[in-house]
Amino acid sequence: MSSDRLTEDFNAAKPAALARVVSIVENHRDGFEQILGSLHSRTGRARRIGLTGPPGAGKSTITALLVKNFRDQGLKVGVIAVDPTSPFTGGALLGDRVRMENVALDPGVFIRSMATRGSLGGLAAATREVADVLDAFGFDILLIETVGVGQSELDVARTADSTVLVLVPESGDSIQTLKAGVMEVADIFVVNKADRPGADRLRNDVELMLGLRKGVSFGNMPAHHGVDLKRVNPARAAREAAATTDPKAWTPPVLSAVATKQEGIAEIVAALDRHFAYLQRSGTLRARRRERLRERVMDVVERKVSDRLWKDSRTVAWLDEQLPSVEEGTATPFAVADMLLRQSAELVRGEQRT
């Protein structure tokens, strides 16, 4: 199929074209940047909702129920599962099972697993790109499910407009077992399996932690890509800090659910709607989406540099020649890196080497 024909079919919302485009983008096949570029102007309409939490917290069950709820509202839903323990990705399900078959057979639902992707290009960058494809195709809601343990997974959670953190009383220690930073990313907390012992204590722990957190604003979030906003753009940093220390700013609710009994799902949807309204009202949605675009460009820049350097056989061969002296300790990785960059300006610019 020609690339024009593929774009045409994609724009006509043909499901086969969607699957094809996602696959090209996900695997960085030839032409993926052109395709992403051509659909870029159609992105920015979907609401991106992240679900994260420790393995066994019931994220997938909640995801399936959220899909059903949004479908009942007539919304089209895309699911991106970046969690190896998710049944969406063929993994084991540690909690009780909600039947996924209905969800999977509904044409208004598209499910994509990214659990088996390698590190090539970065998981967060790849997730953002697949999300862009689904957004451009016309899905109204994107649910991004990720396990809240690893660093890359935390970066994925950061790509959403709203992030739901699912916790369970079983692991009363579950707050501590989460990757540092996961708590800070959450806009909505859900204590799942809330009919089990320890649920109240967990709720208390979370609320205590949220009390401590007050006053920590968006402007204090860890810098991405090493960019300190306050330094490079003080005006914007101040604007964002003002938006988030506003007394009407968002206070994350701590909800209860028993997903296996389908209890608490409507409350999660209502909280998501309230959060989205807050994001729009406060200007935070616009700020987050602009930040996401900035991340997108920076990701593309870094990937282009890596591709241009490491797919050049002369550069790789040159590096290979230097390794024995690095091994012997007569050269250091830093000196070799400096030399490599001094001679690679044309490559980085995207030109042929002279």
Added chain:
Amino acid sequence: MSSDRLTEDFNAAKPAALARVVSIVENHRDGFEQILGSLHSRTGRARRIGLTGPPGAGKSTITALLVKNFRDQGLKVGVIAVDPTSPFTGGALLGDRVRMENVALDPGVFIRSMATRGSLGGLAAATREVADVLDAFGFDILLIETVGVGQSELDVARTADSTVLVLVPESGDSIQTLKAGVMEVADIFVVNKADRPGADRLRNDVELMLGLRKGVSFGNMPAHHGVDLKRVNPARAAREAAATTDPKAWTPPVLSAVATKQEGIAEIVAALDRHFAYLQRSGTLRARRRERLRERVMDVVERKVSDRLWKDSRTVAWLDEQLPSVEEGTATPFAVADMLLRQSAELVRGEQRT
């Protein structure tokens, strides 16, 4: 303290200097590259052992017992914990507790938690650098503990000479819940809590999987940094493939342990010794270490590029100016990235912008 004095104290093996240098390197404080460069020639002596597996598998208990075993042999041991659930990092311990206090007070043991690190610079790159510091300081054994779930964590596991994968029968599904690729990285499998039901089935599952895996050689491992060895260096790829399809090549043993009863630890140490002897005999140690140096250089190159681009206020301001048109869809992230790279050659080379 002057940097010369610090290096002097470090070379004289003063513990305070070690803690100071690790902290400078871990946080990328000013001068960290000079320090790493100056100690580079003293690296390459420590055996690097990775321990990975799902949360609650007992990795930390096994790590503590391995520390004790190596200490009894008179070896100095460094522990790098990249696992938020590890008691070494102050996290919750899901299994039974082995008292860590003795280990922590022993001057022949150094424990460093990297659980709270942000994504800045990359977890695997940061772990390799801290490992280099401990190596140069004179530790004989480095134990690197990481949870086998996330992508970054898998990359960390890949930085070791030998990798131990710890599984437990409780999660009979534990093989499926692991990040794809973790099984392939393991040199030694340990079924911990082997006195519990399901241990035999788990052993069988692992051995079945290993049988299927036979013939998968080092040369088939996922390419790092997008470099396909077979393309850029066919001779080396062939050499490595030959080394690993050798009939005398390593077959990962599947061991049993009950760490809380201190059972099975000597067998793990013996298997590690056998694996290390195999690595030396087959030339794989040299190949892996050279590969690790290559990764080091590539990491440094990519970090330098990011630093030079994103710490330049003019570049960041320029990017900021482009974002509205990316937002409106009149420019794409790819076009902006290309423009940015075309005008950034001097920066990438490390020169002042003209």
